[in-house]
Amino acid sequence: MGLIHIELFATLDxxxxxxxxxxxxxxGFPFGGWQAPLLDEVAEAQVGAAYEGTDALLLGRRTYDIFAAYWPHQEGGPDDGIARLFNRVPKYVASRGRPDLSWAGSAQLGPDLAGAVRGIRDRHEQVKVVGSLDLVQTLLREKLFDRLDLWVHPVVLGVGKKVFDGGAVPTNVTLLEPPAASPKGTVYLRYGLAAGTPGTGDMSAPDRGAAP
Known part of the structure; x- marks a missing residue:
């Protein structure tokens, strides 16, 4: 069985x-492109490394449309490596509508999203979910993910769609490696889904914070 990786860029809020x-x-979101001023070589290298080994993409409709309009035309440019990867691997689209699937290797998922995602996991080793906040919230709610790569950027916007809006249930995750900060202050966090639900404790007890 393969792994479902969620790749997300988020602000401090x-x-x-x-x-x-x-x-x-x-x-009407006033801060589109907020990530661009905060990119640096370290963060870009982290993102590139996170995509290594990808053999399928799982995307929401809006992210798919953006990618389909952009990546087929980027081979030979500065993003050639990611472009060739994204253009080569299968793309699975979660949508209730009728997306244009002209990007080579694209297929729409059926109405049983949970079943479809489990099927993708059975067919592929490394499935990447990029952007696609509505889809991500469904995956979080159903615990249909194995890894969460989160880049937290040093900026607060105060408005906009949040990573966990309406899509979270009590879940344990485990930090897979030490956090890594880039020169401009972005912190890269890699989590894996863990068993059980969050425990509680008494801060005055010797084993405070321990799960029951």
Whole structure:
């Protein structure tokens, strides 16, 4: 069985909406492209390494449309490596509508999203979910993920769609490696899904904070 990896860029107040550009999300969000001023070589290398080994993409409709309009035209450019990877691997789209699936290797998931995601996990070793906040919230709620890579950027927006808006249930995760900060202050956190639900404790007890 393969692994479902969620790759997310978020602000300090965990807004994940439209990091990539001003036109990424046409819903009146005033900070589209907030990530661009905070990128540096370290963070870019972390993102590139996170995509290594990808053999399928799992995307929401809006992210898919953005990617389909962009990545097929980027081979030979500065993002050639990621472009070739994304263009080569299968793309699975979660949508209730009828997306244009002209990007080579694309397929729409059926109405049973949970069953479809489990099927993808059975067919592929490394499945990456990029952006796609609505889809991510469903995966979080159903615990249909294995890894969560989160880049927390040093900026507070105060508005926008958040990573965990309406899509979280009590869940344990485990830190897979020490946090890594980039020169501009972005912190890279890698978590794995862990068993059970959050425990509670008494701060005055010798074993305070321990799970029951």
């Amino acid at each position: 965990l807004v994940g909406q439209a990091p990539g550009g001003p036109d990424e999300d046409p819903e």
